[in-house]
Amino acid sequence: MQARIYSTKQEVAEKFSAFFKDEAKNQDAFHVALSGGSTPKIVFDYLASHFGTDIDWSKVFFYWGDERCVQPTDDESNYKMTVQHLLSKIEIPAGNIFRILGENDPKKEAIRYSDVLEKNVPNENGVPKFDLVILGMGDDGHTASVFPHEIMLWDADENCVVAIHPESGQRRVSITGKIINNAATVAFLVTGSSKAEKVEEIIRPKADTTIYPATLVKPSSNKLIWFLDEDAAKGL
Ligand SMILES: O=C1O[C@H](COP(=O)(O)O)[C@@H](O)[C@H](O)[C@H]1O
Numbered sequence: 128m129q130a131r132i133y134s135t136k137q138e139v140a141e142k143f144s145a146f147f148k149d150e151a152k153n154q155d156a157f158h159v160a161l162s163g164g165s166t167p168k169i170v171f172d173y174l175a176s177h178f179g180t181d182i183d184w185s186k187v188f189f190y191w192g193d194e195r196c197v198q199p200t201d202d203e204s205n206y207k208m209t210v211q212h213l214l215s216k217i218e219i220p221a222g223n224i225f226r227i228l229g230e231n232d233p234k235k236e237a238i239r240y241s242d243v244l245e246k247n248v249p250n251e252n253g254v255p256k257f258d259l260v261i262l263g264m265g266d267d268g269h270t271a272s273v274f275p276h277e278i279m280l281w282d283a284d285e286n287c288v289v290a291i292h293p294e295s296g297q298r299r300v301s302i303t304g305k306i307i308n309n310a311a312t313v314a315f316l317v318t319g320s321s322k323a324e325k326v327e328e329i330i331r332p333k334a335d336t337t338i339y340p341a342t343l344v345k346p347s348s349n350k351l352i353w354f355l356d357e358d359a360a361k362g363l
Pocket residue numbers: 162163164165166193194195205262263264265266269270271272
């Protein structure tokens with residue numbers, strides 16, 4: 128595990144974008160799972176405005192790690208956020224975008240998307256293997272849409288599950304631990320002081336520390352990188 132700490136969230140966006148560009152350059156087909164949330168949003172803005180024409184987007188294939196069960200036009204949709212901040216600004220073939228259909232029946236969609244991953248993402252030992260999984264982390268330590276009150280979903284046998292947001296009751300479709308920990312690289316994008324307590328507990332655990340969903344991110348490749356700003360890393 129590596130923690131890369133930058134002065135500001137803008138610098139996180141800049142450094143992660145350069146990292147993304149380098150990783151994409153080395154692949155004939157680059158399969159990436161995207162995240163929703165506040166930090167990916169500024170990263171997508173930076174990627175589109177600074178590397179929009181430097182990356183061969185025809186070789187990049189986008190999927191999502193989680194989606195809220197809403198219409199794709201809803202402001203809550205992770206897909207809508209990505210369209211606004213990245214996809215509408217780059218030349219990427221429509222066939223390279225595999226969104227979770229948040230408007231579908233959640234249980235059926237979890238099964239359908241699991242199948243999409245199996246058919247389109249290269250696999251290793253029968254499990255889809257992303258080149259890169261991008262994750263955010265909520266203030267409560269959730270990641271993708273595996274929340275602390277449903278932490279058992281992390282170990283589900285399925286590739287995708289239906290989760291429920293603890294406060295709003297909103298349903299989500301999320302990939303599970305078996306997919307995240309099978310990725311070649313996992314990158315957390317986390318900024319802001321509201322995340323500092325959990326970042327410290329997860330990266331510098333004590334003997335009696337609580338286990339959060341984000342604690343369980345341990346790719347078998349060992350390539351886990353936290354991109355943090357100083358506010359999020361202030362407890363380290
Ligand atoms: O609900 C979600 O939240 C997390 C973290 O978001 P943040 O705004 O607190 O940074 C995100 O990783 C996830 O994709 C999203 O659906």
